[in-house]
Amino acid sequence: MTNYNEIIGELQKRKVQLEASIAIANKKIEKLPEGKLRISYCRGNPQYYKIIDSADTHGKYIKKSDFKIAQELAQKDYLKKIINVAQEELTIVKRAIGAGANFPKTKEDNQGIITPEAVYDSLKKERKILVSPLLISDDEYARRWSEEQFRISTYKPEEKIYTTRRDEMVRSKSEMVIADMYFEIGVPYRYECELRLKSGVIKYPDFTLLNKRTREVIYHEHLGRMDDEKYRKKNLRKIEEYRRNGIFVGKNLILTFEEDGCPFNIREFEKSIREII
Structure with a gap:
């Protein structure tokens, strides 16, 4: 209270x-x-x-x-x-x-x-x-943010084989489920939107979100192959680079994980998002 x-x-x-x-x-x-x-x-x-x-x-x-x-x-x-x-x-x-x-x-x-x-x-x-x-209003701000043009990743477009409810092509079934969840609960998002870090390095977070209430941008990386050592190390380096550029887990960076034998739980994640945004 x-x-x-x-x-x-x-x-x-x-x-x-x-x-x-x-x-x-x-x-x-x-x-x-x-x-x-x-x-x-x-x-x-x-x-x-x-x-x-x-x-x-x-x-x-x-x-x-x-x-x-x-x-x-x-x-x-x-x-x-x-x-x-x-x-x-x-x-x-x-x-x-x-x-x-x-x-x-x-x-x-x-x-x-x-x-x-x-x-x-x-x-x-x-x-x-x-x-x-x-x-x-917050709704008008979100509408304008959603209509802004942005650069999307052109990396291996042939790997984008799943279609979201917004008719976007994404790389994995989990990303499709996440995108559809954001769409369903009304969280404005961009998929693989270009992010230029303070260091000048360009990244493409899986999801760029807008918190309508605070008008702050939050990034979401879904790490779906944590049982792959090379993939895991690559993404740990990415998270460290985010940290050096003012993007912190728990503040403006959301991380979700999955691997063989440990599937992603979208219901529990949705509960968390509703508390955060």
């Missing part, structure tokens, strides 16, 4: 983050044009209007050549929503710090509460394409 000091500490961190976000948003708004954006549709296509006077419900049509104005006004509207929502949460956080009250912990308690990170998610897609988010 989280103690009082930890709760207050987290609230203080959140207070600083909210105040900084409000300050940044206000500073950005100063550089944007006056007015706000109205979007209407003509034959299914969005049309943009600039409203200066609050009494004017129609606004002035924004030409395609002035599309940047629509972007800037949409960005301004978005930033104003960030400020309003952040101010509301900041008031609650300050009150909680002052009173020593616990912040809601359950989903039920949080129903109806919107955070600044959720503002972008709440926008219609027509507005999303116009704005550059200042803050994003």
Whole structure:
């Protein structure tokens, strides 16, 4: 159970983050044009209007050549929503710090509460394409991370003979089972993604994972032939190289093993992953 000091500490961190976000948003708004954006549709296509006077419900049509104005006004509207929502949460956080009250912990308690990170998610897609988010939710962060391009290992592609549920080709049945498990429980992952170590050496960990809650990257190496001495020594050297480059077992490196007579237990591993990520 989280103690009082930890709760207050987290609230203080959140207070600083909210105040900084409000300050940044206000500073950005100063550089944007006056007015706000109205979007209407003509034959299914969005049309943009600039409203200066609050009494004017129609606004002035924004030409395609002035599309940047629509972007800037949409960005301004978005930033104003960030400020309003952040101010509301900041008031609650300050009150909680002052009173020593616990912040809601359950989903039920949080129903109806919107955070600044959720503002972008709440926008219609027509507005999303116009704005550059200042803050994003963990789900949005994970979606963007998953869509990033990355270099995959080209080593012996003919050895990739197993197909995952994401239609990826992997080298072993165990790797297929692991990949499908990550997919099933919603852990974003990349298979054999290029990793450039601080030393400049390039490695391709079996799995590169994203912890959605902390937004930290974790690496997972599955050592499936530990009864092979040459294979074992090669991977022990790899683990040592990881350590020298700031990647540590139990912190940002997961290791799983198997050998003849000692199969990999995916059920037990899934329990561990659910605790870690």
